[in-house]
Amino acid sequence: MASFMIRNQVLVCFSTISWDYLWQRHQEFMSRFARADNRVLFVEPIGIRMPSWQDRHRIVARLKNRSRARGQSLRGVMENVWALDPLVNPFQQIGFAHRRNVSALTTQLQNALAQVGGAEPLAWLYAPTPLARATAARLHPRLVIYDCVDAYSENPKGVFSFYAESERALVREADMVLTTSPRLLAQHRPANSHTYYVPPGVDFEKFADGAWAEPPALQKILTPRLVFFGGIDERVDLELLTQAAQAHPAWQFVFLGIVRTDVAALQRLPNAHFLGHIAHDKLPAYLHHADVLLLPYVRTIFSQYIQPAKIYECLATGKPIAALGLPVFQEYREVMYLASNADDFANVMQRALNEKNDAARNAANIAARRAQA
Template sequence: MNIDLLVFGEDWGGHPSSTQHLMKHLLADNEVLWVNSLGLRRPRLNLRDMSRIWDKLKALLQAPTPKLSGAHPSLVNPMALPFPGSSLARTVNKELLTNKLRPYLKDQSEAPILWTSLPSAVDVVGKMGERAAIYYCGDDFSALDGVDHAPVAAMEEELVEKCQLIIAASPKLAEKFPAEKTLVLPHGVDCEMFGQPAERASDLPDGPVAGFYGALAGWFDQELYIEVARCLPHWTFVLIGPAHTDISMLLKQPNIVWLGPKPHHELPHYSQHWDVGLLPFLRNEQIEACNPLKLREYLAAGCPVVSTDFPALDGYRDLVKVSNAADGFAAAIEEIGNTEKHRELMKEIRRNRVNRESWTQRAEDLKEMLNDL
């Protein structure tokens, strides 16, 4: 098997990232070797981190996963020390990773392209015999919640020097990198999955519902969400996703309901049927640079959207109601609930806006970038 793309990303098969979406569309014509995630922070003594360490150890004991079908890459579970600020850990990880991966790349008729969406792969760049290296930047790691910022930012700076091409998910992210080797590839959307009619989820509450799905982490504005829920006691505010921070204050509000994480393919059963989709983000550097997948997914589901303000709304502002204040946010939700007329027509307008931004089209754009490289 000749590997065309050696990819360092998050764990394959979890909640799909932009890298997973893109690679799925390249698999038909390329052999992809996917290396599961390398840590971006030191582990903490908590249940979540201990559980993740246990899962990683179990994965290491399993045999390498061969390519199962055209929809899956070959998978490698690496051994790596999750201490990005340690020079010793970086040296050890370089040896562990190169020794693990070289057998997969021997006897290649053509050198692969190395792609990483994680700065923690920096020390193997240039060691895999690759013909080119690409850094795909989907987040501002210097501000991303749950990351050891200083050491990861230093690794990113080294990575940018080593790579021949940087692909950024937003213009704001692209500003960080050398213009002469940086291109912008915005996130896409699975128009077919989110646009095809789906039955209403059985656990979606009755009555007017405003919903959010995604990780409940440091960028989610809990205070705003609680204030808005208090302003609209006759609405139910649904949350879907893993809790990566303390959400006990949210759950004390009687009209806020947390349904926990859901598989990605089940999300249309919610977003097509709640009355408003919400993007209640804090104003910080991470959100200023973000390009959230769920914005386009909400629109592809035909869902009205109320959001706090951030740059990635540009191009969609005529379809999104925007407010950073609880009273304005609540008023926008109520207005949609009271005045959303020609509902089916508006659904089609929202869907049509993002139809040309499918992951299929984004993958075609990526193929051109790879061919030029």
């Protein structure tokens, strides 16, 4: 990350997640840029697929947030960072809707930039959609950077039909392409020689600091505690965790994060505890009072390209880590307990619980420091 540090600039970030959503690479990088005396306009999601019935709660929440803000779509979220919740037509695949969206979004961004005091920005795109590309071009950016964090075309939830071609065009057009995993690097470098693998960032000192008081919510939960944090959705092998919790009733499985899938089978178990979303600045306290941190992912085409931002946060804590499912985990095989398959995961968790290996923990800290800016 340090190699790409930018100072005293204005950045317009076209994000695929809202600022207040789970803390990921998007917020981590932009907050670091803000601390380096840059001003950041963080443009919240403009959509990568058609809305579905399952999106209704998210859409209602965004409308409520806008109502509470009395129609003001621009808000300061931290020093030097402003988040913009734009108004766009979700039916982006229709020609006239796209043209109107580009015009409307450009106006909203120009007005926002006037408020934050910026011109000739750097465009930082997480969303490789035609709307993001066209709007970014209208801002006459000094530099266009595509930060690719997922193989979006393989997203099991689907994307707009034009998405794959739009992403290919952005990769060709961008001044620089960053990728979050080696597989994404291999996919995009043939089309753009200025493509680089940049692992997720981490606030190392915050996550490595062990002097955190035990949160009250954890005090009620016995040990050993096996903790998963982050988005609880179809990428996580919840069936595997349900089987493990049933087979090991003394192990306490703790889940920290927003639930976006069916967890009824797990919730029925007395040793499964769902504590909800934990603010990122409070998360280290929960992790330091865990016995093992869990990274169990389902093997799919989509998941084979991802590298969760939480990897380095886990490593920074020095806690044992039990992991499954992602090729990128092989990079950390000396400092994680890796299961070769689902049947092996219970054994891996047991080995992690039994760990007394200080050398491995020190190595984990070193690995985490790689991502420190």
